[in-house]
Amino acid sequence: MTPAVPKAELHCHIEGAASPALVRTQALKYGVDISGFITGDSYVWSDFTGFLAAYDGAAGLFRTEEDYAELAETYLRGIAEEGAIYAEIFVSPDHAKAAGLSTEGYFRGLAEGIARARGQCGIECRMILVGIRHLGAEAVEAAARLAASRPHRLISGFGMAGEERFGRVADYRRAFDIARDAGLGITIHAGELCGAGSVRDALDVVRPTRIGHGVRSIEDPALVRRIAGEGVVLELCPGSNVALKVFASMAEHPFDLLLRQGVKVTLNSDDPPHFQSSIGREYDAAAKTWGYDARQLIGITRTAVMAAFVDEPTREKLLGQLG
């Protein structure tokens, strides 16, 4: 275990971080049957579409400010125990709305959980507001407008998650223009389920400083050179990729190949209890699979902190924690 190595996570979906035990408690509270997506202490799904359904099912059980405060606090305290000093969580007002919670209540609840965890463990956290790709361009644009209105001081970025095989990146150009013009950090899921072309489109159309996953850029050497040359940071999630069968095993995951080709890579959990991942487990697995020592792991954390959507005094403070 590497709890002594300071860690930073840039890519975790807060609704996807709800443990089956917490979801079960919520289901009892609201009288909802969860047998379609949770069995015992595990989420049950067999492919990406099933995963998204399980994700939505769990999200539907967080309905109040306090529900979200507890979710954020529990998640952040857990990763602080694994050595995390910083986390960015993807937040999705569309999921809150579907569960009957106002966007204001959603952000207030999350912020309360973030404040509680910070008070207890010192962990810093920012929120990246995401639009959901398969809800369509209008919904993603509405999410971008909401983000651009700066509805909470802890929201520092905008991104897009969801079904990558839905629509074309160009359909979402306006949403990202709105968010970029508002000064928000920009990231987009690409190159997870779709190949290198999806990453190239994301770079051309969205001009992000970071890409969620981007891992399948490995299929195109020229694209890897471009990503390295432009200094675009990849939010890699090896455990997620293996669970979703994008790669057969950690040994076959190209994290180390990308690192060696000069790409700025970071380690992330994505949706921890769905994929048996966590930021600590990702660091542990990287150490085991690629033989990284503490200095190299801290280098990965430094890359994440440098790419974080955070104010400069906080970045300086975090860099100071890396020793």
Ligand SMILES: Nc1ncnc2[nH]cnc12
């Ligand atoms: N791995 C993932 N890819 C795309 N959208 C997501 N939403 C939650 N997890 C996701």
Ligand SMILES: [Zn+2]
């Ligand atoms: Zn993701």
